Amino acid sequence: MHRQGFRELVTQRDYAEACELLQAAGLEAPEGVTFGLGCYEDGLLEGVGFLAGNILCGICIHPSRRGAGLASSIVGRLIRHALAQGIHNVLLFTSPAEMPKFQELGLNLIARSPHAALLEFGQPDCAAWLEDMRSVIGRQRRAMSSAAPEALQDAQTDEARRIGAVVLNANPFTRGHLHLVRTALQSCAYVYVFVVEEDASVFPFDVRLELVRRGLERDPRAIVLPAGPYMVSRASFPAYFTGKAAHSRVHAELDSTIFAVRIAKALDIGVRFVGREAACEVTAAYNAALKEILPQHGVACVEIARLSRDAEAISASMVRELLAGPDAYLARDVLRELVPETTLDFLQSDAIQDIRKALREHQRHT
Numbered sequence: 001m002h003r004q005g006f007r008e009l010v011t012q013r014d015y016a017e018a019c020e021l022l023q024a025a026g027l028e029a030p031e032g033v034t035f036g037l038g039c040y041e042d043g044l045l046e047g048v049g050f051l052a053g054n055i056l057c058g059i060c061i062h063p064s065r066r067g068a069g070l071a072s073s074i075v076g077r078l079i080r081h082a083l084a085q086g087i088h089n090v091l092l093f094t095s096p097a098e099m100p101k102f103q104e105l106g107l108n109l110i111a112r113s114p115h116a117a118l119l120e121f122g123q124p125d126c127a128a129w130l131e132d133m134r135s136v137i138g139r140q141r142r143a144m145s146s147a148a149p150e151a152l153q154d155a156q157t158d159e160a161r162r163i164g165a166v167v168l169n170a171n172p173f174t175r176g177h178l179h180l181v182r183t184a185l186q187s188c189a190y191v192y193v194f195v196v197e198e199d200a201s202v203f204p205f206d207v208r209l210e211l212v213r214r215g216l217e218r219d220p221r222a223i224v225l226p227a228g229p230y231m232v233s234r235a236s237f238p239a240y241f242t243g244k245a246a247h248s249r250v251h252a253e254l255d256s257t258i259f260a261v262r263i264a265k266a267l268d269i270g271v272r273f274v275g276r277e278a279a280c281e282v283t284a285a286y287n288a289a290l291k292e293i294l295p296q297h298g299v300a301c302v303e304i305a306r307l308s309r310d311a312e313a314i315s316a317s318m319v320r321e322l323l324a325g326p327d328a329y330l331a332r333d334v335l336r337e338l339v340p341e342t343t344l345d346f347l348q349s350d351a352i353q354d355i356r357k358a359l360r361e362h363q364r365h366t
Contacts, residue, residue: 009036018048022060030057037077039070049074051082055235056092072105079121089122091235111261113253118236129228130266144220162270164188167231171201173211173343176314179307181222184273194227198234202358214342230258248282252289260297271300309337324359
């Protein structure tokens with residue numbers, strides 16, 4: 001008689017066995033795991049699944065047990081655990097072939113690309129998030145048109161009346177980011193500036209969001225918004241945070257598709273602006289996917305040349321390198337060429353010390 005049971009993965013041995021099962025299936029161990037669950041039969045590990053915050057990941061079943069509904073059982077238990085922890089919305093990145101069995105469990109499709117799909121369970125869901133974004137945008141546009149109606153006087157042509165979008169990590173906000181947004185504003189009535197909400201950068205999300213808002217205070221037609229869990233997140237684009245170029249094309253295609261079929265459609269966005277990328281392979285793959293996929297859904301994608309300093313494109317990584325170095329590198333005349341005054345004020349404040357410490361720690365371990 002076979003005995004089957006589910007239990008939490010706790011010990012190093014538990015996780016080592018789970019990693020062996022994943023590796024045998026050609027999968028990598030998920031990162032940022034907060035809970036792991038294993039299914040055992042007669043003491044042998046037959047299937048695993050994990051939660052990384054609100055993301056379902058690492059779902060893997062031993063080949064001998066596939067097709068028996070074990071994956072559905074694991075996902076159901078992970079969802080119940082998440083709900084018990086106060087997590088009311090969970091996301092699952094999977095292949096299109098695996099998608100139907102998760103839909104049978106009650107997960108709803110956000111979007112699918114040829115090689116990947118993103119599903120979710122619970123509330124607030126993507127539709128609720130988009131409705132909230134519409135409300136925020138409506139309030140800000142009404143406030144802007146009342147306070148500064150002259151700001152829209154030049155937006156009379158059909159092209160200038162369109163709505164643009166930019167997605168920034170802004171780690172931190174630089175003159176390069178400012179150049180991208182202001183260039184986008186030249187051909188749009190409004191530009192929605194989405195700041196990546198995933199808190200996986202050395203500058204915390206609340207700091208990055210505030211720096212972007214301060215940096216764009218003189219540009220009322222640039223409406224700054226949180227990017228939520230559906231743009232450049234660990235669910236929609238994991239490779240952006242792991243830096244694993246081998247997966248970047250598949251992840252970039254999915255993130256681009258979500259933007260085209262859900263976000264741009266719901267928010268009337270007609271064009272997405274991106275900065276030209278030559279240094280980062282993952283970002284270059286993302287730009288390529290956006291330029292290919294967005295036009296298929298009626299959304300233009302415009303690539304803008306990066307703002308340069310001494311023939312080198314200004315980037316947030318330049319600023320982080322200075323912050324990780326000696327104090328002399330933080331002279332205002334050096335940083336002023338890379339960041340707007342609003343970011344410069346923050347970099348010169350006491351609030352930067354913990355960030356500099358984290359950057360130096362990272363530098364010592366790489």
